[in-house]
Amino acid sequence: MNASKTLEKTLVASPERKLEADADLAVVRQVQAGDVAAFDRLITKYRERVVGIVYNMTSNREDAADLAQDAFIKAFQSIHRFQGQSSFFTWLYRIAINSTLSHLRKNRLRAFFSLEAIREEDPVSKEVIDALTDKTGVGRDTFVRELQEKLNDAMQKLSINHRTVVTLFEIDGLSHQEIAAVMDCSVGTVRSRLHYAKQLLQAELQPYLPK
Amino acid sequence: MKPDSDQKITLEDLLRLKRAERPAPEFWVKFDADIRAKQLSAIVSRPWWDGLARGFTFMGRHQMPLGAAAALALTWVGVQHMATHQVASPHIVKLSVAAPPAPAPAAERVPSPVQLEMGPRLVVDAVARAEVAPAKPAMAAVSSHLVKAPVSLPPDVAAQSPFSDGLAVTFADYRDQAPAAVRTAVFGSDGDFETMAAPVRQTISDPLAQVDPAQERRARLLDSALPANPRAMVSDWIRSRSADDRIYESLDHTSDHLLTGIRF
Numbered sequence: 206m207n208a209s210k211t212l213e214k215t216l217v218a219s220p221e222r223k224l225e226a227d228a229d230l231a232v233v234r235q236v237q238a239g240d241v242a243a244f245d246r247l248i249t250k251y252r253e254r255v256v257g258i259v260y261n262m263t264s265n266r267e268d269a270a271d272l273a274q275d276a277f278i279k280a281f282q283s284i285h286r287f288q289g290q291s292s293f294f295t296w297l298y299r300i301a302i303n304s305t306l307s308h309l310r311k312n313r314l315r316a317f318f319s320l321e322a323i324r325e326e327d328p329v330s331k332e333v334i335d336a337l338t339d340k341t342g343v344g345r346d347t348f349v350r351e352l353q354e355k356l357n358d359a360m361q362k363l364s365i366n367h368r369t370v371v372t373l374f375e376i377d378g379l380s381h382q383e384i385a386a387v388m389d390c391s392v393g394t395v396r397s398r399l400h401y402a403k404q405l406l407q408a409e410l411q412p413y414l415p416k
Numbered sequence: 417m418k419p420d421s422d423q424k425i426t427l428e429d430l431l432r433l434k435r436a437e438r439p440a441p442e443f444w445v446k447f448d449a450d451i452r453a454k455q456l457s458a459i460v461s462r463p464w465w466d467g468l469a470r471g472f473t474f475m476g477r478h479q480m481p482l483g484a485a486a487a488l489a490l491t492w493v494g495v496q497h498m499a500t501h502q503v504a505s506p507h508i509v510k511l512s513v514a515a516p517p518a519p520a521p522a523a524e525r526v527p528s529p530v531q532l533e534m535g536p537r538l539v540v541d542a543v544a545r546a547e548v549a550p551a552k553p554a555m556a557a558v559s560s561h562l563v564k565a566p567v568s569l570p571p572d573v574a575a576q577s578p579f580s581d582g583l584a585v586t587f588a589d590y591r592d593q594a595p596a597a598v599r600t601a602v603f604g605s606d607g608d609f610e611t612m613a614a615p616v617r618q619t620i621s622d623p624l625a626q627v628d629p630a631q632e633r634r635a636r637l638l639d640s641a642l643p644a645n646p647r648a649m650v651s652d653w654i655r656s657r658s659a660d661d662r663i664y665e666s667l668d669h670t671s672d673h674l675l676t677g678i679r680f
Contacts, residue, residue, distance in 0.1 A: 274451045278458050286473055321437040330436040333429045375431040407427055
């Protein structure tokens with residue numbers, strides 16, 4: 206029963222997301238009717254998630270800020286073309302991811318990483334760090350910094366599409382169906398990419414995964 | 417998932433750490449300022465094709481209402497056009513009625529008051545309409561006018577000749593001026609002629625036929641002096657051949673019998 210619920214959550218968008226999409230559509234209609242200030246609500250609502258996705262794909266803080274801003278501006282400029290056939294956040298994510306993929310393809314040979322600090326306010330993250338530092342016995346800050354770099358290296362070894370799938374599913378928490386809609390591919394493709402990406406990450410991060 | 421010392425740390429737990437990488441609050445202040453500037457810039461400087469794209473999007477979204485509105489507008493314009501045409505038509509009909517029902521040569525020989533008052537363009541239009549529409553009654557009127565006369569001209573010739581009405585009018589002029597003997601020889605007695613011609617004249621409803629011959633002649637002379645001369649519609653050859661002077665000169669005034677010879 207519990208497993209089936211988890212499976213359903215990974216496959217299909219949750220009812221909360223649907224309610225959220227309806228609320229977004231109402232705001233979008235206001236913007237389309239000429240209420241430009243209503244778009245600020247959408248920016249405030251989605252800026253952290255969009256920046257988080259772009260940041261985890263580029264591993265660069267400045268690039269993430271610029272690309273996220275460009276994604277919002279593109280969405281604002283073409284919001285009159287949004288007809289509500291998909292949810293607004295799916296549409297916005299698609300714009301952001303396409304911009305990011307284009308940026309990464311252009312600057313494939315030029316990669317500068319500027320990582321954000323891990324906020325330990327999240328209890329799960331704090332417990333993971335606690336468990337790992339206890340086992341290794343190394344200084345906490347040094348270990349967290351090293352782990353962060355290893356994670357970043359492992360992510361950068363993935364192809365752009367695999368990295369995008371992992372980012373959307375594991376970090377942002379989208380379902381397979383939503384990822385397929387955002388990346389304009391089938392759900393099967395999403396699953397196979399996710400499986401392959403996890404295998405690679407598992408191999409890269411083996412020292413941090415005790416048997 | 418809540419890892420402790422007894423529980424294995426999975427890949428998902430490690431990736432969860434990536435979710436905790438968040439920028440500082442100052443980052444969002446700068447982010448908001450930058451995005452607002454970009455948004456204002458986007459509002460001010462929209463590309464030239466943006467309006468076009470908006471128009472196409474709007475049309476694509478409202479195909480049915482726009483199509484219905486266009487059909488309605490076309491229908492309205494059509495109805496308005498027809499109404500205007502129907503209002504303008506009575507004037508044309510009035511001109512056609514006012515124009516002489518006779519064929520074009522008769523109309524040009526004796527310009528009616530309507531023709532004198534109308535401009536050249538209207539006269540041409542009226543004559544053209546008279547040629548097209550009421551040709552049959554006009555021909556009948558002319559042929560009856562000639563057949564009733566004692567001069568034995570075949571009715572079909574009289575009807576087909578473009579200057580037959582001109583001949584009739586000229587003979588009427590000559591009848592006023594010629595001696596009584598000649599008139600009797602040519603036309604028969606006045607009593608006979610008048611008894612034959614009177615019913616015809618009364619039945620003719622043509623306003624041109626009711627004009628006095630002297631007035632016709634005066635109008636003809638005036639007509640030649642007018643710059644906008646409807647005679648331009650008839651060829652010069654016919655006009656020269658059918659001139660009154662030529663017909664008058666062809667008459668033999670010395671003999672008792674009137675000899676006419678018309679040379680073409």
